[in-house]
Amino acid sequence: MFDLLPDRVPWYVVGPGLGILIVGLFVLANQPLGASGAYVQTVGFVRRRADVAVWRVWYFVGMFAGGLLVTQVLREGAELRSGYDALRDVFPLGAVIPMVFAGAVVMGFGAGRAGGCTSGHGLCGTSQRSPASFAVTATFMATAILTTGVLRLLTGGDL
Amino acid sequence: MTRLNLIGLLFGMAFGGLLAGGNLHEYDTIHAMLRLDEPDVFLLMASAIAVSAPALWWLEREGIITPFGGRISLSRSSIEKHHIQGGALFGVGWAIAGTCPAPALVMVSSGALLGLVAMAGIFVGLHLSQRDSEAAQGDGEHRELTRT
Numbered sequence: 592m593f594d595l596l597p598d599r600v601p602w603y604v605v606g607p608g609l610g611i612l613i614v615g616l617f618v619l620a621n622q623p624l625g626a627s628g629a630y631v632q633t634v635g636f637v638r639r640r641a642d643v644a645v646w647r648v649w650y651f652v653g654m655f656a657g658g659l660l661v662t663q664v665l666r667e668g669a670e671l672r673s674g675y676d677a678l679r680d681v682f683p684l685g686a687v688i689p690m691v692f693a694g695a696v697v698m699g700f701g702a703g704r705a706g707g708c709t710s711g712h713g714l715c716g717t718s719q720r721s722p723a724s725f726a727v728t729a730t731f732m733a734t735a736i737l738t739t740g741v742l743r744l745l746t747g748g749d750l
Numbered sequence: 751m752t753r754l755n756l757i758g759l760l761f762g763m764a765f766g767g768l769l770a771g772g773n774l775h776e777y778d779t780i781h782a783m784l785r786l787d788e789p790d791v792f793l794l795m796a797s798a799i800a801v802s803a804p805a806l807w808w809l810e811r812e813g814i815i816t817p818f819g820g821r822i823s824l825s826r827s828s829i830e831k832h833h834i835q836g837g838a839l840f841g842v843g844w845a846i847a848g849t850c851p852a853p854a855l856v857m858v859s860s861g862a863l864l865g866l867v868a869m870a871g872i873f874v875g876l877h878l879s880q881r882d883s884e885a886a887q888g889d890g891e892h893r894e895l896t897r898t
Contacts, residue, residue, distance in 0.1 A: 653762020699875020
């Protein structure tokens with residue numbers, strides 16, 4: 592709406608900002624920050640389970656609202672689109688949809704099995720100096736870079 | 751709304767807003783990172799940890815009492831097999847889907863409809879992993895499932 596933000600806020604603003612959030616959540620509530628836990632709690636909330644951490648459901652809502660605020664209000668306002676530009680340059684939409692879904696299922700399963708994702712382990716766990724989080728982060732970075740390399744080879748360098 | 755829920759909402763908004771600001775919800779950003787074409791996201795993650803790790807170390811040493819969660823306590827789990835297995839699968843899926851749980855939400859809020867496909871997949875994958883009784887409490891954010 593307002594076009595107040597640059598097209599991409601630089602890493603040296605976003606990164607320390609995320610670090611401050613991690614510290615802030617510990618200072619206020621002694622809780623680790625993470626996104627996949629918010630997904631799990633949101634499912635539990637919808638299914639009316641008894642042991643739900645309701646604040647993580649609000650966290651889930653907040654991530655969506657924060658995304659809206661930045662992409663629709665502070666920026667010019669993005670229109671409906673499919674996303675995944677670079678992937679759709681290489682594959683037709685009929686192949687992109689099952690690829691994205693299958694990748695996300697594997698990613699979600701891995702996050703559940705590892706006990707966290709890029710935020711929970713990659714940022715918050717490593718900040719706590721957790722050996723498990725360092726191991727998870729090193730492992731997913733390695734397999735992600737490797738998988739990207741394989742995709743690049745399979746598509747003849749197009750992806 | 752309780753004060754803890756308000757904290758959840760505000761921290762979620764700040765987190766989602768920062769991710770959106772850095773364009774981390776775009777497939778192209780994550781893909782360029784994993785292709786090792788640009789170092790920005792690696793630097794972003796490193797600078798986040800460079801801020802929070804020393805601060806958390808100091809806060810834990812001081813033993814501060816938090817308003818909503820008692821004395822501050824960090825988790826330091828040892829490495830188990832499920833961490834490596836889960837991390838390996840997560841990386842493969844991350845590279846293919848080009849997004850992870852928080853950026854997928856922001857992707858949808860930015861109007862990118864394929865983000866809905868990614869979110870659906872994440873829900874399915876998490877659900878499948880939760881059916882496994884061995885599944886795992888780590889130092890990631892799932893730890894409070896046993897503590898709430």
